[in-house]
Structures are given as C-alpha cells and as structure tokens.
Amino acid sequence: MQRYFTNKINDKFITLSGEDTYHITKVMRMGINDKVEVVYDQKLLISRIIELEPLVKVEILEEVVEDKTLSYDITIVQSLVKEQKMDYILQKLTELGVSKIIPYAASRSIIKLDKKEDKKILRWQTIVKEASEQSKRNNIPVVENVINLSNLVKLSDYDIKILCTVNETSQNLKKVLSNILHGAKILFVIGPEGGFTK
Numbered sequence: 001m002q003r004y005f006t007n008k009i010n011d012k013f014i015t016l017s018g019e020d021t022y023h024i025t026k027v028m029r030m031g032i033n034d035k036v037e038v039v040y041d042q043k044l045l046i047s048r049i050i051e052l053e054p055l056v057k058v059e060i061l062e063e064v065v066e067d068k069t070l071s072y073d074i075t076i077v078q079s080l081v082k083e084q085k086m087d088y089i090l091q092k093l094t095e096l097g098v099s100k101i102i103p104y105a106a107s108r109s110i111i112k113l114d115k116k117e118d119k120k121i122l123r124w125q126t127i128v129k130e131a132s133e134q135s136k137r138n139n140i141p142v143v144e145n146v147i148n149l150s151n152l153v154k155l156s157d158y159d160i161k162i163l164c165t166v167n168e169t170s171q172n173l174k175k176v177l178s179n180i181l182h183g184a185k186i187l188f189v190i191g192p193e194g195g196f197t198k
Helices: 018-027 083-096 114-134 173-177
Strands: 003-006 013-015 035-040 043-051 057-064 073-079 100-104 160-164 185-190
Touching (some): 013 043, 083 114, 100 114, 160 173
Parallel strands (some): 073 100, 073 185
Antiparallel strands (some): 035 043, 043 057
8 A cells, every 4th residue: 555644634534735646646546445554643544535636535444553663763964965876865764764864064075055955955855755655654754954064063962973984993883883772862974975074
C-alpha cells in the first residue's frame, strides 16, 4: 500500500494535499475504494479512498500500531555538496531513520546557495517526505536552514558529537559507537568533497 502524510484530520476523514492527489490519481491511477496508508501525528491509519476530486478524500478504517523509530536520536550536519549527491544523501539518510538534517556551508563546499536557499530547503523537504513514504516511516525528518561554522559550534543539545574525518589521529567510529547508550542524542558532522580544513 502506498503511504502518505497529513497534518489535518476531520473526525474519520482526511483530505490529502494537491501533490498527493496528483500522485494518487495520475501516477498511481488509484480509484474509489482503493486503500492507502496515511500517517497522522506518527500514527499509521489504514484508509479507503472515497473521493478523487477536487482533492482525494479518504475514510479511516483502522489504526495500526507500529514502531520503526531508532533507539537513538540522530542529527546529521551534512556539508553542502553537488545537487545530485545532496539529493541522494538526503534520501538515504531518511531511509536510515535520522531525525534531523542540517545543511552546512563548509569553507570547502563547492555549492554556494546565496539567494536560492529557500527554494533548496523546499526541494529537500519534498525529497525527505517522499523518501519517508517510500521507506514506510511514521515521521519525516526535519530539514533545517543552512548553517555556517559559527552556528555549528553552538549546537550543544547532544550527548555525543562526532566529526567524521579521515585524520590519522581520529578514533575508530565503531569503537566510539559501541559505548553509546540507547536513547542518546547523537550529532554527526559530515564534510564536503574536499574534506574539512584544520
């Protein structure tokens, strides 16, 4: 069954967005009485299509309890990389279950967003929403605004912070992760194609 997300519910009925309506009617070619999964407030609702126009409306049939969340709260600070790579990274991070993604304008990042930042953030949010639907998540990771070095060093609400680097004096990642307690808030910082400066 195809999965969709909503933030609006009216008793036992849900009206889906224009994008989801297009996907259901034009891409998936679903019809009346076809079933879909709808996630509302991290709850999975098995639903039946009762209207197709102007927007798809579904009736909730049952709530299914499932918990696919990680036992860790993982935030990834991902340095800006070329568009196709960034799209792929966002998709895979979503599939792996991270809860938050923070784009980082590193000094060696080839990509500079300038005035395009708002459009990029919207695009990235669409990518993680679609990846969440495909991977059957019950939530969508948050994609925050692009930060710089001064913002990065202020990120403090984490039990452990890991800077991913190939520096020879660095600790082994497997060793570091083996000592982390369940439920820990973990921050990973990943560099651009050229790596981090000292």
